[in-house]
Amino acid sequence: MKRILAVATLALSLAACDAAVLSGGSEDDALDIPEVADGDISQETMVDLTRELSSDEFEGRMPGTEGGRMTVDLLKTRFEEAGLEPGNNGSWVQDVPLVEITGSDFAPLSITGGDASGMAFEYGKDWVGVSYRETPRTRINDSELVFVGYGINAPERDWNDYEGLDMEGKTAVILVNDPDFDSEDLEGTFNGKAMTYYGRWTYKFEEAARQGAAAALIIHETEPASYGWNVVESSWSGPQAYPQRGEDAPAPTKMNGWIQNGVAEQIFEAAGKDLGELKDAAKKQGFKAVALGLDASTSFENESREYMSQNVIGILPGTKRPGEYVLHTAHWDHLGRCKPADDGDDICNGAVDNATGTAALVALAEAHAKAGAADRSLVFLAVTAEEQGLLGSSYYAQNPVFPLDQTVGGVNMDAFTIAGPSRDVTVVGPGKSQLDEFLEAALEADGRVATPNPSPEAGYYYRSDHFPFAKQGVPMLYIDGGEDLVEGGREAGEAVSKDYRDNRYHGPKDEFDENWDWSGVMADLQLYYRLGRMMAMSTSWPNWVEGDEFRSIRDESCAATNEGC
Numbered sequence: 168m169k170r171i172l173a174v175a176t177l178a179l180s181l182a183a184c185d186a187a188v189l190s191g192g193s194e195d196d197a198l199d200i201p202e203v204a205d206g207d208i209s210q211e212t213m214v215d216l217t218r219e220l221s222s223d224e225f226e227g228r229m230p231g232t233e234g235g236r237m238t239v240d241l242l243k244t245r246f247e248e249a250g251l252e253p254g255n256n257g258s259w260v261q262d263v264p265l266v267e268i269t270g271s272d273f274a275p276l277s278i279t280g281g282d283a284s285g286m287a288f289e290y291g292k293d294w295v296g297v298s299y300r301e302t303p304r305t306r307i308n309d310s311e312l313v314f315v316g317y318g319i320n321a322p323e324r325d326w327n328d329y330e331g332l333d334m335e336g337k338t339a340v341i342l343v344n345d346p347d348f349d350s351e352d353l354e355g356t357f358n359g360k361a362m363t364y365y366g367r368w369t370y371k372f373e374e375a376a377r378q379g380a381a382a383a384l385i386i387h388e389t390e391p392a393s394y395g396w397n398v399v400e401s402s403w404s405g406p407q408a409y410p411q412r413g414e415d416a417p418a419p420t421k422m423n424g425w426i427q428n429g430v431a432e433q434i435f436e437a438a439g440k441d442l443g444e445l446k447d448a449a450k451k452q453g454f455k456a457v458a459l460g461l462d463a464s465t466s467f468e469n470e471s472r473e474y475m476s477q478n479v480i481g482i483l484p485g486t487k488r489p490g491e492y493v494l495h496t497a498h499w500d501h502l503g504r505c506k507p508a509d510d511g512d513d514i515c516n517g518a519v520d521n522a523t524g525t526a527a528l529v530a531l532a533e534a535h536a537k538a539g540a541a542d543r544s545l546v547f548l549a550v551t552a553e554e555q556g557l558l559g560s561s562y563y564a565q566n567p568v569f570p571l572d573q574t575v576g577g578v579n580m581d582a583f584t585i586a587g588p589s590r591d592v593t594v595v596g597p598g599k600s601q602l603d604e605f606l607e608a609a610l611e612a613d614g615r616v617a618t619p620n621p622s623p624e625a626g627y628y629y630r631s632d633h634f635p636f637a638k639q640g641v642p643m644l645y646i647d648g649g650e651d652l653v654e655g656g657r658e659a660g661e662a663v664s665k666d667y668r669d670n671r672y673h674g675p676k677d678e679f680d681e682n683w684d685w686s687g688v689m690a691d692l693q694l695y696y697r698l699g700r701m702m703a704m705s706t707s708w709p710n711w712v713e714g715d716e717f718r719s720i721r722d723e724s725c726a727a728t729n730e731g732c
């Protein structure tokens with residue numbers, strides 16, 4: 168049985184979220200959102216697999232280790248037993264070639280020209296940089312510095328910081344976050360205080376590469392970055408892992424890096440410019456990039472190590488429209504051996520993060536198979552190397568097994584909240600796509616509500632495995648456990664989150680506990696099941712809302728296809 172919901176008639180229950188951010192919509196926009204029965208989801212599968220995957224035998228599921236291989240093998244077995252078929256042309260896996268690059272022998276970042284004679288900045292303390300190219304030595308020689316404001320090219324917002332520029336051989340100097348990050352509300356060209364993808368460092372480096380820049384340097388500021396220089400320094404030094412680049416993939420810049428705000432002030436002063444004034448100018452529409460009349464140079468050595476990991480893919484082929492795909496995703500990897508706790512335990516077991524999500528993929532596969540194939544194909548994708556920067560999901564999104572324009576959408580699971588049942592779920596990045604309406608219907612069926620993620624300025628939507636799909640235009644939902652617990656309300660829910668953040672997150676104490684209460688997890692799983700099933704029984708192709716940063720990407724890929732969206 169199906170019911171047709173018109174967008175305009177939907178009362179969005181995202182408590183503090185402005186319903187107007189959803190596409191206003193006409194009757195033409197009516198989505199087909201079928202009602203679906205409850206899934207028969209096995210708690211035993213959920214508990215047993217979480218326990219097994221997070222046991223010490225799996226050594227923290229690091230890609231490229233024995234524990235990583237055991238995880239992939241276990242998933243193949245369980246997907247097969249659940250009744251899935253191998254997803255990748257007869258294979259259960261997609262090989263993900265990874266490369267790890269470690270820089271060393273960093274020369275200072277020296278600046279010449281203007282009043283900059285002899286200006287040299289120390290690696291680590293003043294700046295950090297890495298190469299994304301597999302090359303033994305990176306050299307930046309007298310590369311002209313150009314201040315490009317926020318470094319954004321967003322045609323749908325009528326904004327291009329690179330307008331009329333030729334960046335070939337030059338170094339882009341870029342502000343962090345997006346132009347209206349310091350506003351109070353969510354209104355504005357870049358959604359006010361909420362971070363858009365244009366605010367993330369990943370975007371800024373990608374855009375600089377598209378513009379042909381030799382190098383890109385982001386000016387660090389603690390507030391708009393949402394973390395201090397110590398985080399930049401620690402995460403940008405040491406080994407950096409990436410998916411290996413295909414033959415015809417576009418070249419990245421030679422070097423991507425960050426400079427301290429105080430360093431930027433000195434450089435701008437040597438150029439006879441005022442950084443504060445230019446920051447203000449960069450916030451305004453029509454800002455023009457400024458050549459600083461200075462050149463930057465540095466060099467360093469790179470050691471690279473290539474290795475292979477795997478995404479695991481199972482499919483429950485659709486009966487009516489098997490060429491249309493709905494995704495359930497979760498990352499199977501975690502941090503492996505890590506900094507020991509006081510008791511000497513040095514295995515980051517990742518029980519919550521993300522043995523729970525991985526076990527959930529199997530539990531959902533079993534439940535969907537028990538219910539019988541849906542109209543559309545359901546794909547269960549366990550991705551690798553999330554913890555190293557969404558590498559498995561990025562690789563899939565760039566080398567999709569199922570065409571992205573035939574992929575309807577999906578929902579990602581990363582770290583279930585282990586507590587009793589909650590009245591709500593947390594929606595990260597609400598108001599971005601019409602999948603919100605599927606979520607609305609699924610929550611309504613369970614008598615639950617959505618709470619928008621409380622810190623939109625931190626840009627969490629751009630930090631988990633659904634995101635590489637979004638970036639290629641595929642609508643994806645990202646939901647987190649709720650905090651409004653049936654027993655104890657928000658106070659109890661926030662205490663659970665705080666305990667996890669402070670004592671377990673990314674540490675050796677993220678371990679399985681036999682005393683866990685699984686009732687909230689099972690309720691959340693029912694929601695994920697319903698969402699997948701609704702999308703797989705629907706005839707609709709939900710899209711991003713008008714003006715969203717991923718809308719034009721989806722529209723373009725849909726315009727180029729005969730079947731699919």
Ligand SMILES: [Zn+2]
Nearest residue numbers: 520521581582
């Ligand atoms: Zn995770």
